Amino acid sequence: MDNKCNLGLGVWWNCARIKLVEDKFEQIRSENLEKIAQAEDWGKVDELYLELFGKEGKVSVLPREFAGLSVEELREIGPKFNQLKSDLEAAIDKKRKELKQKVFDAQYGEKLILNEEKTIEGEGHMHPLTRFEQEIVDLFGKLGFQLFSAPHIDSDYYNFEVLNIPEEHPARDLWDTFHIDKHNLGKMSGELILRTHTSNAQVRIMEQMKLPIRMMVLDRCFRYENLDARHEHTFDQFELVYIDKGLSMANLQYLSEYFLKSVLGREIRVRMRPKYYPFVEPGVGIDGECMFCEGKGCKICGGVGWLELGGAGMIHPTVLKNGGIDPEVYNGIAWGPGLERILLLKHGIEDVRLFRNGDLKFLDKF
Amino acid sequence: MKVSIDWLKELVEVESVEKLIELLPLRTIGTKEVTSDFIELDMKGYNRADTLSMRGVAYEVAAILSSRVKFEEENRHIEETGTNLQASVENEQDCKVYMAARIEGVTLGKSSDLEAKRLMDAGVRSVNNVVDVTNLVMLEYGQPLHAFDGASCGGDASSIEVRRAREGEKIQTLDGEERELDSRDIVISSKDQVIGIAGIMGGKDSEVTDQTKVIILEAAIFDPKVLRQTANRLGLHSEAAKRFYHGLTKRRLVQAFEQAIEEFKKLGGTVTDVKVVGGMVDEVVDINLNPSKINGLIGVDLETSAMIDSLTKLHFEVSDDQSQVRVPYWRLDCRLEVDLIEEIARMYGYEKIPAKELVGERPAKIDQSKFEKEQKIRESLIDAGFNEVLSYSFASSKVRIGLDWSDDELVRVANPLSSETEYMRFLVWPNLVEKVIENLKYRKEVRMFEIGKRYQVIDGQVVEENVISIAVADGTDNPLEDLWGRLQVAAKQNGVEWKVGQELGDKSLHPNRQFEVMEDGDVTGMAGEVNRQLVDGLGGTSRVAVAEMVIG
Numbered sequence: 058m059d060n061k062c063n064l065g066l067g068v069w070w071n072c073a074r075i076k077l078v079e080d081k082f083e084q085i086r087s088e089n090l091e092k093i094a095q096a097e098d099w100g101k102v103d104e105l106y107l108e109l110f111g112k113e114g115k116v117s118v119l120p121r122e123f124a125g126l127s128v129e130e131l132r133e134i135g136p137k138f139n140q141l142k143s144d145l146e147a148a149i150d151k152k153r154k155e156l157k158q159k160v161f162d163a164q165y166g167e168k169l170i171l172n173e174e175k176t177i178e179g180e181g182h183m184h185p186l187t188r189f190e191q192e193i194v195d196l197f198g199k200l201g202f203q204l205f206s207a208p209h210i211d212s213d214y215y216n217f218e219v220l221n222i223p224e225e226h227p228a229r230d231l232w233d234t235f236h237i238d239k240h241n242l243g244k245m246s247g248e249l250i251l252r253t254h255t256s257n258a259q260v261r262i263m264e265q266m267k268l269p270i271r272m273m274v275l276d277r278c279f280r281y282e283n284l285d286a287r288h289e290h291t292f293d294q295f296e297l298v299y300i301d302k303g304l305s306m307a308n309l310q311y312l313s314e315y316f317l318k319s320v321l322g323r324e325i326r327v328r329m330r331p332k333y334y335p336f337v338e339p340g341v342g343i344d345g346e347c348m349f350c351e352g353k354g355c356k357i358c359g360g361v362g363w364l365e366l367g368g369a370g371m372i373h374p375t376v377l378k379n380g381g382i383d384p385e386v387y388n389g390i391a392w393g394p395g396l397e398r399i400l401l402l403k404h405g406i407e408d409v410r411l412f413r414n415g416d417l418k419f420l421d422k423f
Numbered sequence: 424m425k426v427s428i429d430w431l432k433e434l435v436e437v438e439s440v441e442k443l444i445e446l447l448p449l450r451t452i453g454t455k456e457v458t459s460d461f462i463e464l465d466m467k468g469y470n471r472a473d474t475l476s477m478r479g480v481a482y483e484v485a486a487i488l489s490s491r492v493k494f495e496e497e498n499r500h501i502e503e504t505g506t507n508l509q510a511s512v513e514n515e516q517d518c519k520v521y522m523a524a525r526i527e528g529v530t531l532g533k534s535s536d537l538e539a540k541r542l543m544d545a546g547v548r549s550v551n552n553v554v555d556v557t558n559l560v561m562l563e564y565g566q567p568l569h570a571f572d573g574a575s576c577g578g579d580a581s582s583i584e585v586r587r588a589r590e591g592e593k594i595q596t597l598d599g600e601e602r603e604l605d606s607r608d609i610v611i612s613s614k615d616q617v618i619g620i621a622g623i624m625g626g627k628d629s630e631v632t633d634q635t636k637v638i639i640l641e642a643a644i645f646d647p648k649v650l651r652q653t654a655n656r657l658g659l660h661s662e663a664a665k666r667f668y669h670g671l672t673k674r675r676l677v678q679a680f681e682q683a684i685e686e687f688k689k690l691g692g693t694v695t696d697v698k699v700v701g702g703m704v705d706e707v708v709d710i711n712l713n714p715s716k717i718n719g720l721i722g723v724d725l726e727t728s729a730m731i732d733s734l735t736k737l738h739f740e741v742s743d744d745q746s747q748v749r750v751p752y753w754r755l756d757c758r759l760e761v762d763l764i765e766e767i768a769r770m771y772g773y774e775k776i777p778a779k780e781l782v783g784e785r786p787a788k789i790d791q792s793k794f795e796k797e798q799k800i801r802e803s804l805i806d807a808g809f810n811e812v813l814s815y816s817f818a819s820s821k822v823r824i825g826l827d828w829s830d831d832e833l834v835r836v837a838n839p840l841s842s843e844t845e846y847m848r849f850l851v852w853p854n855l856v857e858k859v860i861e862n863l864k865y866r867k868e869v870r871m872f873e874i875g876k877r878y879q880v881i882d883g884q885v886v887e888e889n890v891i892s893i894a895v896a897d898g899t900d901n902p903l904e905d906l907w908g909r910l911q912v913a914a915k916q917n918g919v920e921w922k923v924g925q926e927l928g929d930k931s932l933h934p935n936r937q938f939e940v941m942e943d944g945d946v947t948g949m950a951g952e953v954n955r956q957l958v959d960g961l962g963g964t965s966r967v968a969v970a971e972m973v974i975g
Contacts, residue, residue, distance in 0.1 A: 157955075158956075161955040161956065164900070164955065164966075165934050165935070167936065169903075169936050170901055171904055171923065173907075173911055174911060174912070175912055177808050181805040181806075181809040181870065181871075182805065182810050182811060183801065183811050186813060187801065191798065203791055206793075209876055209887055210834065210885050210887060227469075227651075227665075228468045228470065235838060235839075237885070238835040239837075241830065241831045241833075241835070242883050243883030243884060251836070266789070267786070267787070271786050277875075281840065290840060291816060299781075303719060303783070305721060305722030306721050306768065307722025307723070307776055307777055307779035308722065308781055310776050310777065311779055313778075314778050328774040330448055330773055331450065331451060331765070332453070333469050333471075338762060338765055339761070339764060339769070371720060374761060412813060413814055413815055415857075415862070415871065416862070417865075417869065420811075
């Protein structure tokens with residue numbers, strides 16, 4: 058800067074103008090930093106903020122004074138102006154935090170005051186998903202099914218291997234899976250995943266329960282899937298594990314009809330269709346007649362008149378064997394839909410994410 | 424699998440395409456997309472290797488439409504010949520069969536319009552007549568083929584070896600990417616360099632170009648597990664690789680190999696050498712036919728003749744005494760009696776199976792108190808004015824910032840979708856605080872609870888616990904009073920006693936307004952007012968109280 062000012066009269070003049078502006082910056086800076094530091098309440102800080110950054114604030118109007126400056130001068134002044142602005146803003150921000158902390162600190166002196174009894178007006182709401190699950194528990198309880206639960210974070214063994222899904226089997230493509238990082242787990246820890254289906258309960262049920270078996274699982278599952286209105290990485294599944302002598306696909310059809318008629322509250326046609334899952338054979342896809350067009354074909358069912366509602370099948374002999382059950386004597390039915398999908402259809406809900414975003418405006422409707 | 428409709432009609436009699444489209448999902452497999460040119464079968468995770476070939480699809484279509492295929496099963500035989508090509512396999516496990524032919528004089532050019540249309544229907548790009556032959560034959564027979572440029576295999580003294588890659592060995596694949604390989608990968612190698620990753624992608628250096636004078640044609644069966652691991656690691660799931668994963672047969676391999684040679688001869692080629700490594704016999708599978716068992720499992724009453732009729736349409740051979748059936752060689756998915764039952768059930772039509780009520784004795788009652796207790800607590804909390812919500816099992820990233828969780832105690836996801844799914848929730852209440860703040864934009868008082876799991880690492884083990892988690896902001900400067908008062912009402916209703924215990928010393932909570940929650944003399948959880956900085960960091964200005972108890 059000093060060097061430049063020795064170059065000649067014109068340059069000297071420029072430097073003088075810059076100096077003037079800079080002096081003004083400095084004056085605003087020191088004056089106001091002082092004021093901000095001394096402010097003792099929110100109101101004062103707000104007032105100072107307006108004084109500086111309001112429409113006619115001291116800082117806001119400064120650029121008007123740059124009108125006569127050349128491009129070179131502006132290049133020199135610009136960064137300095139920005140510095141001034143950010144210094145003052147930072148000071149105000151800091152002050153606000155200090156004041157907030159003061160309020161918090163004062164509150165932290167408060168004592169614990171509890172009132173052991175409370176008169177309550179008005180009730181809360183049950184979440185539609187748990188309400189639906191309760192309905193299902195009652196419904197299948199009537200048929201003798203009882204509840205069972207299995208871990209959310211599970212081994213590859215129970216989630217895949219014992220279900221006839223060996224490693225590197227192409228069927229693994231059916232389940233996009235979250236894996237657990239083992240860095241902080243014991244050295245003996247095997248592969249862990251977030252379970253991709255409630256079927257991780259199947260072999261556990263066989264191991265722990267006496268035959269005949271009628272069990273049900275209603276719980277959370279996970280898939281490595283990006284979120285949108287139709288896709289969730291977290292969802293609830295309902296699964297029946299039914300093992301006895303002489304079970305057939307006709308019993309499976311009965312369970313589908315019983316379930317859909319009851320939960321949708323009206324007569325609805327249900328059909329089975331071939332579908333492949335490695336842990337059942339034959340494997341079954343369950344379709345319900347589209348409730349929007351009553352089977353005529355519409356946009357929602359893609360014109361076919363049917364909606365896929367669940368998966369099922371006769372438990373694969375290998376899976377029964379893995380659970381210590383003789384497939385020559387017993388056979389089994391595994392049956393289960395994803396619950397959110399049925400609720401979406403039942404209530405005409407457009408976005409599956411609404412179930413887990415905690416928005417009471419949405420939840421209050423149920 | 425995209426099935427070209429024009430091509431299909433040349434392989435099988437199809438009276439009505441509409442009928443076929445209607446029947447496919449009811450008898451065989453769902454369809455992903457149907458246009459006037461192709462039908463795309465939904466092959467994701469499917470076990471039917473045969474439906475990855477036009478011939479396999481044609482057999483299936485003939486069976487479900489009760490029509491006939493228009494082709495013969497060729498019984499082809501391969502003779503080794505020539506001295507200009509050597510082929511060897513390092514490890515038989517990696518490659519059951521390897522066949523190679525050296526072909527001279529093929530003129531490179533464009534494929535015919537018919538061939539280009541078939542490829543387009545199948546979703547495969549037409550490259551040149553040589554590559555197109557390998558792709559068309561793969562589509563028809565299901566057997567992947569590859570053509571190498573003969574010069575890169577050693578010219579007149581060509582030699583090919585199937586072996587594991589050496590540590591750090593590199594190859595530039597056809598897509599232009601350089602790939603580093605190691606001993607987990609099976610490669611095709613000439614004397615001096617790797618010319619392809621077995622079953623997955625060929626090398627750029629051995630690509631067939633207009634300079635190519637000699638082609639080396641390859642057909643093989645590689646170990647699907649090894650291939651899939653390599654493909655997963657390199658992110659290279661090609662059409663060919665898919666067919667290896669699902670399984671291949673030696674008979675189709677020979678048919679495809681011969682067919683490709685025929686096609687190259689049409690393009691002016693002369694076969695100088697053929698080399699074969701490995702045996703040529705497919706496994707023969709017979710399954711018992713037990714009609715009463717079949718009817719029992721399906722729940723119908725079919726005549727044996729109807730079963731045999733269905734199986735015959737599917738080319739299963741029934742023994743003279745009707746006690747056994749032989750599986751057609753291309754049906755690698757049929758190995759067990761239940762597989763046979765599925766064939767009969769689907770040919771009959773799953774949709775015709777009637778509903779039958781459940782009979783048989785009901786299992787004995789088992790202890791359900793854990794579930795009943797949870798439901799009772801839920802109902803009592805609702806009666807006490809709390810709203811039930813569900814939040815993700817992950818810890819929201821915003822919440823994590825404000826809390827002093829040690830990485831050692833958190834369950835971390837190895838492959839998160841984003842920072843929102845990177846950690847499992849260590850506690851449930853922080854997720855609820857975030858939800859309370861969001862709801863306070865629309866209402867003055869928010870009371871919510873969630874019953875669900877939290878996930879912690881304790882002594883190197885993952886521990887999941889089912890908890891009741893509660894969060895309240897009631898507009899006062901002591902929301903804990905409201906929360907605790909209501910909780911006492913709920914406790915009374917479901918017959919538990921939750922009592923105030925010792926101070927916790929939890930920095931994420933108000934220093935005086937926090938305590939352990941006791942149940943029957945044991946610590947079962949905590950309650951407290953959330954530290955103001957934490958709420959502030961989440962963009963909230965209200966005072967929020969929380970509680971979290973384990974459901975015993």
